[in-house]
Amino acid sequence: MDLLALADFNAVASHRGFGAASRATGRPKATLSRRVRELEDALGVRLVERGARPFRLTEEGSVLHAETAGVLGHIETIAADLAAGAGGPRGRLRVSVPVLFAQRGVGRLASRYAAMYPAVELEIVADDRFVDPLAEGFDLIVRANPKPTTELAGRCFLRDRYVVAAAPALPRPRDGDAFPAIVLPAMARSDTWRLIDGKKRYAIAPRPVLRLSSMAMVHDAVFEGLGAAMLPASLVAGEIQNGRLVSWGLVEGGATEVWALYPPQRHVAPKVSAFVNMLVDHFKDASPLHFKTLS
Numbered sequence: 001m002d003l004l005a006l007a008d009f010n011a012v013a014s015h016r017g018f019g020a021a022s023r024a025t026g027r028p029k030a031t032l033s034r035r036v037r038e039l040e041d042a043l044g045v046r047l048v049e050r051g052a053r054p055f056r057l058t059e060e061g062s063v064l065h066a067e068t069a070g071v072l073g074h075i076e077t078i079a080a081d082l083a084a085g086a087g088g089p090r091g092r093l094r095v096s097v098p099v100l101f102a103q104r105g106v107g108r109l110a111s112r113y114a115a116m117y118p119a120v121e122l123e124i125v126a127d128d129r130f131v132d133p134l135a136e137g138f139d140l141i142v143r144a145n146p147k148p149t150t151e152l153a154g155r156c157f158l159r160d161r162y163v164v165a166a167a168p169a170l171p172r173p174r175d176g177d178a179f180p181a182i183v184l185p186a187m188a189r190s191d192t193w194r195l196i197d198g199k200k201r202y203a204i205a206p207r208p209v210l211r212l213s214s215m216a217m218v219h220d221a222v223f224e225g226l227g228a229a230m231l232p233a234s235l236v237a238g239e240i241q242n243g244r245l246v247s248w249g250l251v252e253g254g255a256t257e258v259w260a261l262y263p264p265q266r267h268v269a270p271k272v273s274a275f276v277n278m279l280v281d282h283f284k285d286a287s288p289l290h291f292k293t294l295s
Contacts, residue, residue: 002042006064007072008035009047013065017055089271090119096133096141100215101258102126104235109282113275120271128214133263139272140262142279154261157280158234162251164195164204165236166228172248173204180227181206182218193230195249204248232256258283 008021012032015021022029040047047061057065097106106124114122125138133141133152146152166172173179183206194203209227212218219236222229222245230251239245260276262268 002035002039003072003075005035005039005042006068008032009039009061010065010069010072012036012048013057013061014069088119089117089269089274091269091271092121093123093140093271093275094138095122095124095275096127096131096136096138097124098128098143098215099126100219100235101142101144103216105282109278113278117271117274120274122275133261139269140260140275142258142260144256144258146259146261150261151264152261153264154259155276155280156257156259157276158258158283160256160258161233162230162256163233163236163240164193164228164248164251165222165231165240165245166248167223167225168243168246169225170228172246175202176205178205178207180209182210182212182221182227182229183208184215184218185211185213187211194252196252197249200249201252202249 008027008031011025011027012018012021015024018029018032018036021027021032025032036048043060043064045060046058047064049056049058102124110122110124114120130143130146131138131141133139141152146154170180187206187208192203192205194201206228210221212221215231218229219231221227222231228248233250236245236247240247260279262272
């Protein structure tokens with residue numbers, strides 16, 4: 001059913017005639033008559049008793065007007081509300097972030113967002129798996145180094161490097177040495193870590209002594225001195241500078257990018273773009289551009 005033709009019909013029905021509807025809406029009388037006739041042809045019924053004085057709807061026309069006038073009014077109200085609120089975030093916003101990332105001030109960021117945009121109902125879920133936002137109802141997901149094949153759109157807001165960090169008491173290996181390592185389960189047993197320490201390059205062989213399923217647990221475990229771990233430089237820069245950890249060097253080629261991803265769409269919802277902009281601002285000083293203190 002043509003909604004514009006239906007709207008014209010309801011205008012004619014509400015104002016009890018083509019002439020009155022034309023004066024009220026500013027639409028030509030001939031146009032209103034044509035649109036109502038097109039609607040009648042589409043439905044296969046007469047809606048208006050043409051030539052009747054006074055103006056009269058058919059039985060079918062009365063039913064159609066009674067059933068649709070309120071619906072069209074509701075649609076117009078929704079459209080007006082959307083247009084009025086188009087410049088401001090509103091509605092529900094579900095965001096998925098990795099567990100380690102959730103510990104990097106995301107709670108404070110979420111509180112600032114909620115205070116700034118009270119019309120948004122914000123929910124942030126910490127999860128290390130790569131979720132499908134469409135299937136699982138997320139408006140936005142945050143992930144490190146997403147696969148190039150992903151069909152999601154988004155923005156990189158944090159660039160980082162990996163550093164091998166250890167407790168100060170753990171002996172530092174020399175080139176070619178094996179060492180105790182705390183790693184993620186996916187790390188292959190034959191991997192070699194190639195490091196840059198100032199102008200020196202060397203390779204060491206991790207001997208896993210502990211496998212943990214999240215980077216957050218790896219970060220916590222390294223302080224106990226059981227083994228060294230490969231960790232984001234921005235995460236441990238402060239702990240290396242204050243002596244709680246020591247750096248064995250930057251991982252060669254160990255760059256990482258953190259992206260805010262969302263389903264591709266022509267118009268990104270204001271609630272999503274506002275959250276992405278806040279991420280960019282929150283982490284603008286977190287990407288380590290100089291690594292002299294870490295290598």
